Amino acid sequence: MKLVLFVLDEVFDTGMTVLLDTFATANELAAAQGIDIAPFEVKLVGTRRRVRTGLGLSAVVEPLSAVHRPDWVVVPALNAKTPERLEQTLLRKDVRSSLAHLQNWHAAGINIAAACTGTFVLAEAGLLNDRDATTTWSLAPFFRQRHPTVRLDDSRMVVESRGVVTAGAAMGHLDLALWLVRRATPELAEIVARFLLIDKRSSQAHYIIPDFLAHNDPLISKFERWARDNLSKGFSLADAAGALAVHSRTLQRRTEAVLGKTPLEFFQDLRIERARQLVSAGCNLEIVASEVGYADSATLRTLLRRKLGQGVRELRAGML
Template sequence: MDVAVFAVNGVADFGLSAVLEAFSTANGVRDQIENPPEPWRVRVVALGDSVESGRGHVIPTTPLADFQRTVDLVIVPAVQVLQADALVELVSDPSSRPVLDRIAGLSRAGASLAAACTGTFFLAESGVLDGLCATTSWWLGPTFRRRYPRVAVEEGRALCRAGRVTTAGAALLHLDLALSLIAARSPALAELTSRYMAAGSSRTQSEYAIPEVLARGDSLVATFERWVRDHMADQFQITAAARSLGITARSLQRATRAEIGMSPRDFVDEIRLQRATQLLRTTPLTVEAVATKVGYLNAGTLRSLFRRRRGRTIAEVRASMLSWE
């Protein structure tokens, strides 16, 4: 399989390296499994013969015009741009049009496509995600949703596959993206590769998302988020919250759905779960005490929410201390 890793100026060093290392490792250990797939032929391609990474490194590339073989898979790693407005400015700038046209053309020619983190905006801007579900970095979800209304964005997901297109979330998920592409040809090789790289497969970004960051793009949602934090321990109704903000519950529902892709009630649960996670990891409080502090009448409700929305038990949350502490 011929893989083109499409790099542009400002490509994120980690994202590019993670993708290249994953495929290199898979090629290196493929003879250790039965019936291995053919090796991947990976090239870093660009419109010219080099790009400058986000950290200022000059990366030699194969000009796409010279890449004569049929491209089976195109991967677009992230660019070193974290702010949503700057990212939109980058992908919509006329200088990006040749890149977008190439992506769209390769898609029409039958290539599979993949992107992670901020790289997903190049796919969306080129139009190849229209009508499909996709994910992106969790903090970029609101901007992605507004700019690309024809894409069903699910930023809570770590990976999203839709036909021939695979998208992944924030920076470390470049590795998960590469492993998922390897698994599409050989699950056994992907599992072996992940062991060599000491990497696991993440199923959700939700536990990393910070609600107040998600709410920044909309003044009403941000005001609602602050109101919830001020009333964290109260058992309030959404109608009461809306009334306090001087709006109807239906207006609040429309605002949160349009901006962050979830209902007011689900957003409240996310805010409470984030605070509960912090308390569980940083204090000796009992589960019952934590539940009370974040507005639930009993620990059973909190336990149920963690299982349903995080896929983890409270014991697992409490035991999963940050490795760098």
């Protein structure tokens, strides 16, 4: 498999190196199994001869002329962690000039992938329009605002949509790399995962901090505070809107626009988050269920397993 890592200036160090290390490890393990030809040919390519990483290191990259029809072009994340910084970064000359190259590769039938804030570059190039995608969960509200035609699901870790693949936050680069290894050879991917201690993570949902997302919008921030004060009660959109002095439809639309979910779904996320904290701390399950508004502990057990992929035993073991 021929891979091009399309690296822009101030690339996220870990994102770039995780990709390189995973493919290098796959090649080494393949050689140890007697495979003569390395399964992955990787080139570091950019619009400049040398790029700076986010931590100020320097990396020499090959020119675009070195690219001869790769199987995949992968865009590592930009080192921008806030909407303000990312918005400025996306306006940089090297980023804007990269869009045409991505469009041309895609038009030629070459597969394109990106992780974390690299997904914004694909979106800027129009490659995610009317496609399913994911991105770093912390910037999902900004992504929805900037690219409303993308069908974003920030709870997912890796999303493939018609030859374009996106992956989630920061260490989502690792999940993306393993996804690509698995596409070439599932058996090798299993060995690589064991050597690098890569867990199977199909979702970002376990890592999302709901109140962090809520603070992206004043109304949603107020709704979040109201919701936390009312977790033990049954949810009512009318009651929530009344307490915030807005129309129910206004709260519904704003929540969906900022968070990509309904007010009820966000309320349930907060319940699950609080339940996880209390269960992990060893609290009695019946008391936890009552505090977060569930009828009994059996219902809570089911929801924790479905939402987090972990049961009570795993949650408590994780705090030891």
